[in-house]
Amino acid sequence: MAIDFSLNVGTTKSKRVKSDKLYDTLIIGGGPAGLNAALYAKRKGLQVGILTQRIGGQVLDTKVVENYLGYTKITGEELMREFEDHVNEYDVPISDEMQVKQIKCEEYKEIHTTTDEVYKAKTVIIATGSIPRMLGIPGEKEFNGKGVSYCAICDGSLYQDGIVMVIGGGNAAIGSALDLSRIAKKVMIVHRSTFRADQILLDRLNEQKNIDIYLETEIKEIKGQSKMTHVITYDKDTKLEKSINVEGLFVEIGHVPRTEYLNGLIELENNGEIIVDSNGETSEPGIFAAGDVTNVKYKQIVIAAAEGAKAALSATEYINKGKH
């Protein structure tokens, strides 16, 4: 039995953000964007803190990262530990297990959490990233956790020698299909149009014998009893519906930004993404945003991190100009 360890209980547990202190900038979200924003803000001399649900963000759900410059191949978790350790070198207070439910613009910015704590800062950097997009089809909610999964690395091992399906056509979907092909007997990958993943991943996909590919195919409904047992697919070319037996369905069709708690405070795109200018400024003075939560088109670690740096530098400039 191969045993590996993913040790991440911190050795240098950071201090927590204080509610009785006025910060120069508070960052909401502890993914790549938030962590890099903290590093840049702190090095500029700002009083900075991070409020987040988890430290590491979505990258923790990624098995391997092969496109972060400087690391040929690293697990998502290790990369995030490097990020966190780097930030911890600078004594930035980080409060995890904190969910922000509202931001108010009073004399200063007030950040309210679901546990009813209030934090104050002159500026706020929003880096709350995104959550998996749902298919929005009948049966999806009913069978969530009963066959339908949004985390292939978490639940994949429950389908040893099983029949599973991955929905989606991007890098995340192809990556999951490849991982699952080593566990399950058969993997199907279904996508409504053509693949938009990196060629290097598609090459690997085509080499795997136990992966069947269905393109131009939609998924209409998920069916079952106490667990899902099959799905109804629709082939857009032949216009035929089919019922396919599937034990596990992994949904990897992109993400939706986590902006629901902003309640109209700042301007959003129709799809919920925060509108930022090229410096990470939002429609509300003193509120900046970075990473997957914004309308910057490409959602990648290196991009989110870089956008976080930009937002921090913009916040610094805002404070130095005495605009708050």
Added chain:
Amino acid sequence: MAMIDDNSKNQIKTIFEQLKEQVNVVLIVKKEECETCSDTQTFVTEMTDISEKLTLEVLDESDDKAKEFGVTMYPAIILLDKDNKDYGIKFYGIPAGHEINSFIMGLIEVSGAGEQLPEDVVKKIEAINKPIDIKVFITLSCPHCPGAVAKAHKLAFMNKNVNAEMIEANTFGEISTKYNVSGVPKIVINEDTELLGDQPLNAFLSAIENL
């Protein structure tokens, strides 16, 4: 060959400096039909060797002493405090992979160095006055799972009415099928209330209140 490499051992050693009092770890194994018992024994032995504050007692399921813990699946790990007090904190299956984190957090908790919770949350936990049994189904490759396990164990530590166990779903296929586990972490409270995902403590508490 050592299961935990020197680099990880050194990291764990630093973390174990947080341990306050002694923790007595009990591992219950079964001679036959237990694929993961010997690996688990090696793992727990190596872990407990890292700190002088940790002791290990390995029992066979047939030992009288093992029966006192009411354990039905093997391997089972139970964490007792320095006075051998049983808080109802169990691990069924090897807590390796991601779960090494909840194992370490459990040890720190039982040593008396667990994280201090806000007063109102402590009050709510102490007010639980009915028997609560929490099962947390996990896989070793799940990054969200240790959080759910650690929270369940914390509740067990803080209130004697609460028992909490981690169950590795791939090792214990039968019970996982019985509880219809196809996504992890899956939290089952008193047999019929189910929560999916790493829920905040408040979600555990309101599920318990609503029982």
